[in-house]
Amino acid sequence: MNEQTNITLLKEIAELLNEETEMIPMLKGALSKFLHGTNFETGWIFFINEKGKSQLVAHEQLSEALSYNDCQYLKKGGCWCVSKFRNKQLKKASNIIECQRIESAIEDQVGDHAGITHHATVPLQSGGERFGILNVAKPNTVSYSDDELELLESVAFQLGSAIKRIYLTKQEQEMALVKERNRLARDLHDSVNQLLFSVTLTSRAGIEMTEQQELKSTFRDIQQLTQAALTEMRALIWQLRPKGLESGLIDAIKSYAEMLNLSLVVNVSGVLQFPSRVEETLFRVAQEALNNVRKHAGVREVEMFITITATDILFVVKDEGRGFVNDPDMKLPSIGMQSIRDRVQALSGTADWVSEIGKGTELLIRIPY
Known part of the structure; x- marks a missing residue:
């Protein structure tokens, strides 16, 4: 040429x-x-x-x-x-x-x-x-x-x-996304979160102010529903802005489990040094897995294993709860589980569940590293 x-x-x-x-x-x-x-x-x-x-x-x-x-x-x-x-x-x-x-x-x-x-x-x-x-x-x-x-x-x-x-x-797009998540989390905390908290206080006051048992029962229902909504809202805020992730992945996961009133034991093997995208994916997967335990397992005890090998990250979340019928030929039973699989597959990894009615559930994650 x-x-x-x-x-x-x-x-x-x-x-x-x-x-x-x-x-x-x-x-x-x-x-x-x-x-x-x-x-x-x-x-x-x-x-x-x-x-x-x-x-x-x-x-x-x-x-x-x-x-x-x-x-x-x-x-x-x-x-x-x-x-x-x-x-x-x-x-x-x-x-x-x-x-x-x-x-x-x-x-x-x-x-x-x-x-x-x-x-x-x-x-x-x-x-x-x-x-x-x-x-x-x-x-x-x-x-x-x-x-x-x-x-x-x-x-x-x-x-x-x-x-x-x-x-x-x-990198700029990721920073912009984090900034927008922080803004949404702040807005939710300052508006909806505070309104729900006010409703719980109002319903508690209503219980004390009335002598009618039907009204007391209604106020208690309102209080319980609002408290459940408040817990969901706080979990959503955590997912938008993972407080504590700057202190390390394990501390962030433990703090999230504590917020959900779960007892979590974490076992780590290897050095936790991940790219930011991998670290956030593991944190999001842990959040979703812990949410599933709180909502469906019927237990408060969870065990987590993180193993780093020369080629892979192995991440396991295990509970001894209700379990479910796990048919690999069927669609995943929840949006949360599909979200876990989508996040992991975006990093060329795999997500699988081992579960049986009455014998608990294990989430098995493998991400190439």
Whole structure:
């Protein structure tokens, strides 16, 4: 490709990156445009977290061998490019002498490899922040030219800046959401919560002021209903603004259980160091699980287990209450349970229940980490 064509391609990619607001469509679109504008025929992108765990987040025009079984050979195993990135030795666009992932796919004869045997790689970064790597390849090519690697670096620079922009945008959106939750929680506390509290005081006074038993009974009913509504309102305020989360996940969960008048025992194994999104998801799941115990289990004792392994977070909530008929082929029996599953699945995790009438319930959460 000549210099003018390269400039045009980079301009088109820049325009696409500037328009996109969602990460995966942006990566796939930029990769597709790059492949169509160059001699490269296939490409894939790994995100690599601080622990060195890689995740295949985008790919375009893979060979039959590399796309086999949902990209099995790209998702598993080791390779030079990921190792060099983890060790902070991958600084610029480079030729790969060998790729274990490609070699394994070819050796196992799982499909046509379309002449793809070697690839070029480049880190995706912005300033001091590192996000992952971009790999591209073309058939029957062992080494890529300096011009090709220079163009690849230019695209990687654009991608790194766009990735950081989207991350920053997401952070701003999360901060705005927290701010709005705080406002709603404050409004509920200052208005509806105070009104309900006033009704409980009024009904209590009514009980003391009348001698008629029917009126006393009516005031007691009003007081009990209002007290139940007040408890629900306080729980809702907690869900909007989780007081205590700044002091740690466990303290926040224990405080919430105490507010619901539940006796909670927490067992922790491993170091609790989560990204904010994971921490809030666990807190919301715990809230919903404790609400279910209070409303349906018929017991006040709950046990919770949090285990952190090298790859997963295991989160278990257990009670010895009434239990329920748990049919995996049927829809979940409550909106709260569906909410738990939706929250966990948003983090690529799983949520399951083990329950039997009269023998309690266990909520089992697994989130990749």
